[in-house]
Amino acid sequence: MRRIAAIRRLAAALVLCLAWLPVAGIAQEQSAPAEAATEGVEALGEALTGPDPSDELSDIAPPDDALDVDFSAWSDTAERIERTLADGEPPTGLLERIRGDLVGYRDRFSILQNQQNARIQTLEAQLNALGPAPEEGEEEAQDVADRRAALNAQLEEARAPIVTAEEAFTRADGLIREIDARIRARAAERLFSQGPTPLNPALWPGALEELARSIRAFWDEAEGEIFAGDDELDRERLPVALGMGLFGILLLARGRAWAESGVHWLRNRISRRASGVWRFIASLGMIILPLTGIILIALGLEYTELIGERGEVILRRLPIWVGVFVYIRWLAQQTFSPDDDEATMPLDSARRTEARFYFSALAILVVLSGVRSVFTEVDDYSSEVAAVLAFPIIVVASVLMFRIGTIFSRAVLDTEIDDPESPDPMAFRMRIGRVFGRLVVLTAVAAPVFAAAGYLQVAQALTFPMIATLVLAGTVLVLLRFVSDLYLLVAGKTVQEANSLVPVFAGFLLLLTALPALALIWGARVSDLTELWATFTAGYQVGDSRIRPADFLYFIAVFLIGYALTRGLQGGLRSSVLPKTKIDIGGRNAIVAGVGYIGVFTAALIAFAAAGIDLSSIALVAGALSVGIGFGLQNIVSNFVSGIILLIERPIGEGDWIAVGDNMGFVKDISVRSTRIETFDRFDVIVPNSDLVTGTVTNYTRGNTFGRLIVPVRVAYGSDTRKVERILLSIARAHPLVFMNPAPYVWFKGFADSGIEFEIRVILTDILEIFEVQTEMNHQIAERFAEEGIQIPFPQRDLWLRNAEELTGRGSADHRGFAGQDQTPQSMDERAAMPAAMKRSTGGGDPDGE
Numbered sequence: 001m002r003r004i005a006a007i008r009r010l011a012a013a014l015v016l017c018l019a020w021l022p023v024a025g026i027a028q029e030q031s032a033p034a035e036a037a038t039e040g041v042e043a044l045g046e047a048l049t050g051p052d053p054s055d056e057l058s059d060i061a062p063p064d065d066a067l068d069v070d071f072s073a074w075s076d077t078a079e080r081i082e083r084t085l086a087d088g089e090p091p092t093g094l095l096e097r098i099r100g101d102l103v104g105y106r107d108r109f110s111i112l113q114n115q116q117n118a119r120i121q122t123l124e125a126q127l128n129a130l131g132p133a134p135e136e137g138e139e140e141a142q143d144v145a146d147r148r149a150a151l152n153a154q155l156e157e158a159r160a161p162i163v164t165a166e167e168a169f170t171r172a173d174g175l176i177r178e179i180d181a182r183i184r185a186r187a188a189e190r191l192f193s194q195g196p197t198p199l200n201p202a203l204w205p206g207a208l209e210e211l212a213r214s215i216r217a218f219w220d221e222a223e224g225e226i227f228a229g230d231d232e233l234d235r236e237r238l239p240v241a242l243g244m245g246l247f248g249i250l251l252l253a254r255g256r257a258w259a260e261s262g263v264h265w266l267r268n269r270i271s272r273r274a275s276g277v278w279r280f281i282a283s284l285g286m287i288i289l290p291l292t293g294i295i296l297i298a299l300g301l302e303y304t305e306l307i308g309e310r311g312e313v314i315l316r317r318l319p320i321w322v323g324v325f326v327y328i329r330w331l332a333q334q335t336f337s338p339d340d341d342e343a344t345m346p347l348d349s350a351r352r353t354e355a356r357f358y359f360s361a362l363a364i365l366v367v368l369s370g371v372r373s374v375f376t377e378v379d380d381y382s383s384e385v386a387a388v389l390a391f392p393i394i395v396v397a398s399v400l401m402f403r404i405g406t407i408f409s410r411a412v413l414d415t416e417i418d419d420p421e422s423p424d425p426m427a428f429r430m431r432i433g434r435v436f437g438r439l440v441v442l443t444a445v446a447a448p449v450f451a452a453a454g455y456l457q458v459a460q461a462l463t464f465p466m467i468a469t470l471v472l473a474g475t476v477l478v479l480l481r482f483v484s485d486l487y488l489l490v491a492g493k494t495v496q497e498a499n500s501l502v503p504v505f506a507g508f509l510l511l512l513t514a515l516p517a518l519a520l521i522w523g524a525r526v527s528d529l530t531e532l533w534a535t536f537t538a539g540y541q542v543g544d545s546r547i548r549p550a551d552f553l554y555f556i557a558v559f560l561i562g563y564a565l566t567r568g569l570q571g572g573l574r575s576s577v578l579p580k581t582k583i584d585i586g587g588r589n590a591i592v593a594g595v596g597y598i599g600v601f602t603a604a605l606i607a608f609a610a611a612g613i614d615l616s617s618i619a620l621v622a623g624a625l626s627v628g629i630g631f632g633l634q635n636i637v638s639n640f641v642s643g644i645i646l647l648i649e650r651p652i653g654e655g656d657w658i659a660v661g662d663n664m665g666f667v668k669d670i671s672v673r674s675t676r677i678e679t680f681d682r683f684d685v686i687v688p689n690s691d692l693v694t695g696t697v698t699n700y701t702r703g704n705t706f707g708r709l710i711v712p713v714r715v716a717y718g719s720d721t722r723k724v725e726r727i728l729l730s731i732a733r734a735h736p737l738v739f740m741n742p743a744p745y746v747w748f749k750g751f752a753d754s755g756i757e758f759e760i761r762v763i764l765t766d767i768l769e770i771f772e773v774q775t776e777m778n779h780q781i782a783e784r785f786a787e788e789g790i791q792i793p794f795p796q797r798d799l800w801l802r803n804a805e806e807l808t809g810r811g812s813a814d815h816r817g818f819a820g821q822d823q824t825p826q827s828m829d830e831r832a833a834m835p836a837a838m839k840r841s842t843g844g845g846d847p848d849g850e
Contacts, residue, residue, distance in 0.1 A: 071164055074105060078171055085178060092183060099179045099527060102172050103534070109169035110538065116162045123155045180531070187523070191461060194454045195383045198391035207388035214375045221308035241300040248296030255289025256326070273492060276485025279342075280478075286330045287323070294322040313374055321370050325363040331474045332359035334481075344477040345433065346426045351407050358400045362467055365397045369464070387456050394451045394459050401466060402444035408437025429477075436473065440466060461523065468521045476514050480507050555611040562603025570596050589654040590647050593670065597647075635690070636673065642689035643672040652692065652699055657768065659698040660687055700767055706739070707767025711777050714755040716791040721748060724758060724790060731780045732760050737773055739763040755793035 081098055084090055090098075130148050134140045140148075196203060262282040270278050298315045301307055307315065336352035336359075337343040343352060372389050375381065381389070411430055443466045451459035483506045484495050495503045516529055536549060570592050578588040647670065652658055656667045658677070665679035675692055677685045700707060715724050725746045732744035742763055749757040764773055785792060 071168060074168055077101075077105075078175065081175055085175075085182070092186060095179050095183055096527065099176055102176050102179070103527075103530070106169055106172040106176065107534075109165045109172065112165040113162060113169065116158055116165070119158045120155065120162070123151055123158060127151050127155070176531070180527070183525070191457045192455065193457065195456055196387055197452060197454045198387045198456075199452050203384045203388050207385045210379065210381060210385045211375065211389060214379050217379070218310045218314070221310050237304050241304045244296045244300035244303070248293040248298075248300065251289045251293030251296070252322075253293075255293055256286045256329075259283060259285030259289060274489050277482070277489050280334075280482050280485065283330065283334065286333070287326050290326045291319065291323050295319050310378055313378055317370060317374055321367040324366055324370075328363035328366070328471060329360050331471060331478065332356045334478045335474045342481075344474070344481050345408075345411075346430065347407065347411050351411065355404060355407055358404050359470075362397060362400050362470075365393055365400070366464070366467065369393050383456075387451070387454070390456055390460065391448075391451050394463050395448050397463050397467065398444040398447045401440050401463075401470075404470070405437040405440030405442075405444060408433045409441060410434075411437075440470070465521045465523070469518065472514055472517055472521065476510055479510055483507065483510070551611040555607045558610040559603050559607035562606055563600060566596055566599025566603060569599065587650065587653065589670070590650050593647055597672070635688075639673045639689045642693040643670065643674075645693055646670055646675070646689055652697065652702065656702060657700040659700070660691060660695065663687065705766045705768060707764055707770065709760075709762050709764050709767075709770050709773055711760040711762075711774055711781075712749075713758040713760065713781060714752065714793060715758070715785070716755055716793040719756065719790050721756065723788065724756075727784050727788065727790075728758060728760050728781065731777055731784065732762050734780075735762075735773060735777065737764050737766060737769055739765060754795045 081102070084098070127148065130144055130151075133148065259282060262285060263279050266278050266282055267275060298318050302312070302315055333356065334342065335344045336347065336355045338349065338352065340346075345352070345355075347355065369390070372386075372393065376386050376389075411433060443462050447459045447462040450456075450462065480503075483503050487500070487503050488494050491500070519529060520526070538548065573595060574588065574592050578591060581588075583591070646652065652667055652670070652675070654667050654670060658664070658667060660677070663677060663679060663685045665677040665685065667675060668678045668684070669676040670689075672689075674686050674688050677687055679685060713724075713728060715721075725748065728746045729744060732738055732746070733740070738744055739762070744760065744762040747759040747761060749759050751757070760777065764770060782792070784790075
């Protein structure tokens with residue numbers, strides 16, 4: 001049985017240490033000296049108030065139905081608790097026990113109120129179903145009147161416990177707050193109580209003598225147990241204890257090295273995708289193996305039964321101390337790893353090596369502080385001895401924390417130098433690290449000062465919680481890196497490559513989980529956290545309704561279900577139902593969008609109803625918001641209403657070719673605020689819906705894709721106009737996209753400066769092909785005109801230069817030549833005599849000849 005118990009103790013201790021060692025082992029250093037002995041609490045409670053009220057309350061098990069609460073018994077219990085608080089100063093342990101019972105009663109009263117409120121709502125609904133009560137002088141059917149009277153009686157009966165429960169709830173809540181205030185006042189008084197200064201040299205010899213006496217007492221007790229032991233029992237237990245001890249020493253000495261070897265082996269054998277996860281799991285052996293070894297050693301020593309009471313106290317704390325030590329060393333190895341890819345803090349190599357050393361030294365100091373606390377507890381050290389023994393540990397820990405804070409506060413990444421506002425996650429992490437480093441430096445400076453002034457509790461409350469906070473922050477960083485490695489293993493992409501929010505949410509949950517631990521580190525009680533949670537879950541009163549976080553969870557769950565169903569219905573309509581109808585694509589999109597808006601709105605209403613949120617209770621807030629919307633958000637509201645009009649009237653639809661102002665393109669999406677148009681340059685133009693409703697919009701494809709095409713043609717003077725008309729008409733009729741009804745038409749437009757103008761006017765079956773049709777017709781016109789000898793003119797213009805002699809160097813140097821003047825030579829002979837270089841003939845240009 002003893003061996004089975006030892007194995008069970010081994011497993012339980014291992015699990016417990018892995019779960020809570022990193023923080024609890026450090027945080028206990030600040031609270032251990034302040035814990036008062038609880039022995040005799042029951043007797044003191046009897047002396048103050050008669051029988052302990054907590055004993056009576058603890059006998060009342062929470063009933064299955066909260067309606068069974070005995071309010072008379074509660075009143076008696078509350079009166080006794082009030083007398084206890086008013087007449088005496090009960091110990092903190094008793095106050096905590098009374099508080100726990102009060103919390104149980106308060107929860108029952110809250111359940112009672114909720115049950116009765118549900119019953120009252122049912123009765124009120126039944127009364128509303130009967131219709132309004134008759135006015136004075138009016139009568140109603142006898143059966144209806146009898147039923148109304150019965151429901152009113154039940155309603156009054158149901159409301160009676162509500163008043164009593166509310167009064168009892170308020171009374172219990174007030175007592176809880178009073179007890180919390182008293183406990184906090186005692187903690188503050190104990191924290192800021194001034195003791196002897198450890199700088200007084202007269203106290204040092206006595207402190208050293210007390211420490212030596214404790215060590216001698218421990219050794220003498222162990223020596224006495226060894227020589228007083230039973231030889232026969234020793235022979236039976238010694239081999240087992242020796243085996244456990246040797247195996248534990250082996251794990252303690254070589255466990256970390258084995259784990260490091262496993263990590264290096266995995267680094268070289270496993271692919272990059274999975275290496276991060278498996279290396280992290282293998283690195284946990286640096287904690288588990290040495291911790292298992294020390295637990296085996298402790299169990300082996302305890303199994304021999306050759307240790308005394310002091311030895312048992314040490315052995316009970318030994319796994320915690322070693323667990324804290326190996327965990328901090330492992331955490332420093334992970335956070336400031338020599339490998340740049342593994343390090344969670346991107347410091348340079350020298351700084352990481354320095355930080356690992358400082359953290360390992362802090363782990364040793366935490367263990368020494370734990371040993372000092374045990375000696376203080378067992379040998380009941382005086383305040384002078386406790387202050388002298390604690391002061392060196394606080395000073396050395398402060399020096400180490402100062403160096404760590406300096407490393408953090410001065411760390412700068414290269415990316416931050418190049419871009420101070422860099423979005424790099426590591427840059428953001430370093431900015432947070434610098435702020436945290438300054439806080440660590442400030443704590444490291446303040447703690448020794450308080451300790452030297454005699455405020456030992458303040459110094460300990462600054463030093464060890466800050467060390468625990470460093471450990472907690474490092475743990476969060478390591479877990480964040482593990483989440484990123486796990487995401488790489490599952491998704492095959494890094495967080496940066498995938499640009500996913502999954503690691504972000506995981507990090508948010510980690511930080512949210514770390515907040516309660518951080519509060520406990522800095523002195524919060526578990527009851528403080530439970531009280532905060534109770535207040536949070538109780539909700540807040542808004543009008544006649546109480547809004548609870550659970551209501552929001554119900555709301556979100558129901559709304560998401562409704563939203564998913566709406567999206568599924570939209571998908572079914574878009575892919576299966578609407579394509580089988582004769583509705584055009586714009587109408588289909590409008591129906592799908594309308595179903596989406598109605599579905600989301602309905603899902604929101606159902607979610608409000610499921611969460612029990614009374615919309616009438618927030619009508620005042622909604623009215624105030626409507627005023628603000630009317631004045632400050634009128635453009636957004638205008639666009640929203642315009643979007644609804646567009647979906648209902650459908651003057652434009654998705655896929656239409658429209659022109660709005662200077663923008664022309666295809667409608668790609670119509671939302672409740674704006675419409676997205678894709679131009680022919682493949683740019684997206686966001687147009688407010690109000691511009692589409694109140695402005696002028698040209699829709700080229702509304703209802704159909706028919707449209708007119710005009711192709712201008714110009715021929716040279718002297719061409720056969722009838723022949724030109726026949727050629728153009730045949731080209732127009734031959735194109736497959738040209739409608740024959742109305743028939744194509746060739747318009748003899750008139751006589752221009754440099755040619756005779758015609759126009760081909762046709763109706764196309766698909767206006768979206770207008771450019772392709774016009775291009776093809778132009779090709780055919782050029783080909784047919786070339787075959788028929790019809791010339792296509794181009795504008796010509798003569799350029800005359802005045803005083804050409806000056807330009808050729810044969811005129812007076814005082815003359816200047818002017819180009820582009822209207823003056824011309826006086827005779828054709830003069831023109832013929834001009835050098836050829838002075839004549840210019842230009843071709844092409846503007847179709848109008850300008």
